[in-house]
Amino acid sequence: MEQTLNAASTIDEVLSKRPLIISGPCSAETEEQVIETATRLKATGKVDVLRAGIWKPRTRPGSFEGVGTKGLNWLNQAKKITGLPIAIEVATGRQVEDALHFDVDVLWIGARTTVNPFSVQEVADALRGANVPVLIKNPINPDLELWIGAVERVAKAGIKNIGLIHRGFSSYGNTEYRNAPMWHLAIEMKRRNPNMMIINDPSHISGNRTLLQSVAQKAIDLDYDGVMIESHIDPDKAWSDAKQQVTPERLAEILDGIKWRH
Ligand code: PEP
Ligand code: MN
DSSP: OOOOOTTTOHHHHHTTEEEEEEEEOOOOOOOOHHHHHHHHHHHHTTTTTEEESSSOOOSSSSOOOOOOTTHHHHHHHHHOOOOOOOOEESSSSSHHHHHHHHOHHHHHHEHHHTHHHHHHHHHHHHHOOOOOOOOEEEOOOSHHHHHHHHHHHHHHHHHHOEEEEEOOOOOOOOSSSBBBOOOHHOOOOHHHHHTTTEEEEEHHSSSTTTHHHHHHHHHHTTOOSSSEEBBBBSSSSSSOOGGGOOOOHHHHHHHHHHHHHH
């Protein structure tokens, strides 16, 4: 049966669900992969929003940089089949225009964009007048003011529904986490924005599958509003972030293992 977002569940209502669960592949790779991931996530009955990156900010050139705009058709197809609203990362004004043209339900600003006020301003300018929720990841470096500045730029562009995503902070060398959570920074951000939703991204904090559940649990214990966890139909073969992705069924087990507050 085809489902669509209808008047009874606007995107703002979907995002106000607690806990809010966002999942989907790090990257959209093929139409089949996007649709199968969405279908299997929907079948778990536990996921509220489908995520996928279609423009991927990669640390080094030469790795897979995303399928680009054609991925928007695949996501819209997945949405038509499952009824799940869709979320993508945007990093340039042009990407915002494309996303809005394709009626993407939720946009997020990635950690490598939040660090750059010029980029955030460009994204904010392209968002002006749009009625779309925007989630803002923390910058890759532990600078709270940059995170706050990004929120202010997006808010000044007239975006009403802004949320925060805590994805951890990068450091040099081998550490337990791919991106150290530095919980105190996110807690301070939460304290400064008491009415703003904050979700946790255990995938990019952990960098591997084994830590996902404990990071997610810690976030829930700290009263986060939900989590964004990457999932893939064949995680080991993912074109990006293979080590940290889990199948939709494994995601369901992880979520079942969490002690929720809501
Ligand atoms: C992602 O969500 O796949 C991503 C690139 O995340 P981040 O901006 O947190 O590195
Ligand atoms: Mn990723």
